[in-house]
Amino acid sequence: MNLKKQLNRYGSLKEPFLFIISYDLSKFYIKPLKDLPCGIKLEVENNIESKKRVKKELKKYPLSFEKYKEKFDFIQEHIKRGNSYLLNLTAKTEIKTDLSLDEIYQKAKSKYKLKFFDDFVCFSPETFIKIENNKIFTFPMKGTIDSKISNAKEKILANEKEMAEHTMVVDLLRNDLGIVSNKIRVEKFRYIDKINAGNKELLQVSSKISGVLDKNWNEKIGDILTSILPAGSITGTPKKRTVDILKKIEGYDREFYSGVFGVYDGENLNSAVMIRFIQKDEKGNLFYKSGGGITCDSDVNQEYEELLDKVYLPF
Template sequence: MNKNLQEILNYYGSLKEPFLFIISYDLTEFYVKPLKELPEDIKYEIKEKVSSKIDKKEELTKYPISFKEYKKAFDSLQKHIKSGNSYILNLTFKTQVETKYNLNEIYEKANAKYKLKFFEEFVCFSPEKFIEIKKNKISTYPMKGTIDSKIENASAKILGNTKEMAEHTMVVDLLRNDLGIMANKITVEKFRYLDKINAGDKKLLQVSSKISGHLEKNWNEKIGDILISLLPAGSITGTPKKKTVEILKENETYDRGYYTGVFGVFDGSSLNSAVMIRFLEKQKDGKLFYKSGGGITCDSNLEEEYKELLDKVYLPF
């Protein structure tokens, strides 16, 4: 399946044909379509700047995984960390939710840098850029670390937190190595800068970094090679990546599907893409599930991580 996806992406890239691509977390599912052939049931929007203004609190009824179930997975991950099998793992779960809005209304109202509605299957409103390629420069923007902006001295607390610093540094190192597979002259242009994002009834500060490298001039002919070499994204897996993915599969009680995969657009000369976090999925029986998670390290606090899982379940209106 991977090879087929790789060939399709390389093919459209070599033609300089503008296209949309949507790739699942484990690369087993994908959708690639020239923009001129895109069905009406698929909508996307990419904006570099969005407002963090909140008009009003939108109610979202949550039926999350129990604290006991979460603790079981958390404790298992801590054992793996203590055994040296992984240093950081992005643990995620799905939360059943109820809302008065349908997927299309959520897509239209959502305030986010990257928005995607995929038929009647899911809607994503992600704040996290994956990779961007302009000319022959590739950049990635790992996002790791979150705090409620209303907390006193929130900026200083998140940037001065040793657990958050270690977590973010490990992801930056992982992404530097990932970029080095296909690019050279890798540099960390910005390290741990803050973005303010709308999180429903609150505003969150999220910590990101910018890492860049240089590609060959014919990079458009190798879009498939580039994406496959970088997936799954380091910020939503952990390090070392291969072993961490195995551990997460053992401990997460569901299949991520397209959640934490990537979507993006090649416009014929440049590429922009996002990690599919902030993700609401509609099952065939009509039930809605919101998927969310956070990074676990040896310094993680069980109660705080469980709270973060639930805090990330929101509608960004």
């Protein structure tokens, strides 16, 4: 049974289930919560204290600045040609830690957490969609700054490049919700969330968008999810053309990274974008996948630094 049919079937039965969907929708895992194997652990919508914690050493072996700049310049060329306006360029960084995936999962403090057997662990701060009382919500996150910077909140909110990037993502996700719902509203525009990033505290800019669904939305969970995936915040705009460009230049398979996972509990649905993601390969090596949005106003040095800043353990 294909992805859409499975999702619709469990939704129609009002059977609580977990879904995990890869970035390109080619891989997925769907399982009733009552049958969930012990190799899968998850937490959804945790309340996390914002205070800093003890730094855990994490060795990073990222791609070189020169290689990153080649990718960045390739993307800028496509932006100049008008093929895209915003692209979320990602990369994988080999990391070394004395912790297992299970230990990372147990120690991580995050709004959403998932450990999938011994394949990967995700600790995401970003909601994909929530559905409650026949309303659908999405919360795009775009724009990050170190809270230690003087007047950090004011600077990130006043930054024209960040404003343009965030506005494009909000427009993209408004259009996505318009495919599956009515009465689209931007309920909150560019508010600040605090995120623990290892030895740093980051300020993250988010917005809240809502729409109204049909009362029988549970019978169409598959249609809803497949219509709006992949998530706009980790692709770009226009979405289809941008995905094609990223596939050419990123040089690796995102797989489940930047896909989504979530739970339907029989009444409501809650899901996360799978960012802050560590994957183990067949040799036992660990890779951290991270990225950031690129526009015509982006600075290559700042974007490279953001890529590295997002490689951390949230303890």
